[in-house]
Amino acid sequence: MNDQPLLNQRVHDILERRRREGSLLIPPSPRSHDTVDFGSNDILSLSSSRVLSKAFLDEIAKHPDFEIGSPGGRVGGGPTAYLTEVESFIARVHRAESATYFNSGYDANVAIWSSIPRKGDVIIHDKETHASTYDGMRHNRATQIPFAHNNVDSFRKSVRSAQSQFPEIAAGKKLVFFAVDSFYSIAGDIVPIHQLLLVAAELLPHKNYVFVVDEAHSNGLLGPNGSGFISFWGLEAEVAIRVHTFGKGPGATGAAVLATKDIKLMLLNFARNLIFSTGPTFPALATVKASYNLITSQEGEKRRESLQKNIIHFYRGLEAHPQWKKIEQLGILRVPLLQDWDMRPFQTPIIVLYTQEGQSKPLADELGRRKYRVQQGGHPFVPRGLEGIRIMIHAGNTEQEIDGLLEAVIAWSDTRSKTMAEVSLRSKL
Secondary structure, rough: OOOHHHHHHHHHHHHHHHHHOOOOOOOOOOOOOOOOEEOOOOOOOOOOOOOOHHHHHHHOOOOOOOOOOOOEEOOOOOOOOHHHHHHHHHHHHHOOOOOEEEOOHHHHHHHHHOOOOOOEEEEEEEEEEEHHHHHHOOOOOOOEEOOOOOOOOHHHHHHHHHHHHHHHHHOOOOOOEEEEEEEEOOOOOOEEEEEHHHHHHHHOOOOEEEEEOOOOOOOOOOOOOOOOOHHHHOOOOOOEEEEEOOOOOOOOOEEEEEEEEHHHHHHHHHHHHHOOOOOOHHHHHHHHHHHHHOOHHHHHHHHHHHHHHHHHHHHHHHHHHHOOOHHHOOEEEOOOHHHHHOOOOOOOOOOEEEEOOOOOOHOOOOOOHHHEEEEEEEEOOOOOOOOEEEEEOOOOHHHHHHHHHHHHHEEEEEEHHHHHHHHHHHHHH
């Protein structure tokens, strides 16, 4: 029996405060098979289609004498031969010198930002970068300067600020680290990487800068053999450190830091969350290897094509719907990524529908009633101060499912517009 009245009361009060503020996070119930998935991170549908399950069993069959557990930490117990094999394979896929496996993308970011930047260095980061980057930065002594999300002018001002504040930065004696994401999970938009690279090269002629790109949401979705955003553009030489997670497109768990062999050794010596964590088990690694076998195959290419077609189908359907303009004009819904969507070289699977205040839950509830599963809420699921639902398009979604989702969204919006009209009429009486 728990006999901690003070602790229990404190926890209760904290949770109640969050509940009143509308920011209490409550995990949804497990997805039932009669719902259509527009909410999970299984973007390539490798897991839900069971194709990954078969590939996993095939991978296990290649290693009949495997040991299921882990020998211990990476430094104490040492890596297994299979871990070394998987890391080398991942590095080759992404055209990197080395890959270091982590138990999660969160762990990977915390390791980088707590151990690589040093005192006197500066970290310039997008305000909407992942929470794990923020948590890692708390554990180093580098100066942190944020810039407005995806704003190149703000980025330029931050670089100039670092130069004016710190003579060693201007002289090229200390490093500037740039922290950005390829696709931002909070809004689904894309980092303007070419523009940022040009600004850095222009303002930092000593080349004392390091780009770190988090590819959590782009791994497996584009690039040669699904190698990601940076490889899509052929910018591997321009980006010193990449983080590729396995829980989105690949449908597995874990992550890898792609960098030089010396940076790998630096992580093994200074990243405390890596040093003091148990290494991965064989099943975890086998799932990642099986996933990469699929991603780099014709099956992976087919799924990437299906994903792009599905996202385009969503945008075309919403844009062409006869009621959409009215819904947008009334402010019932906003979809920023709908603007100029057909001008982008590729589409991201994250689509945010911003609602009016207090309307994200009613919309999500109505979609749930119609058996469509989406992500609902405020921050951290959408930018701070806003409210909406986040739709995740998958390779395995059908056009009929997407059409049904759109009709459900439009029907809810139509009901909302009628309610607004009635309220407006009553206020005039």
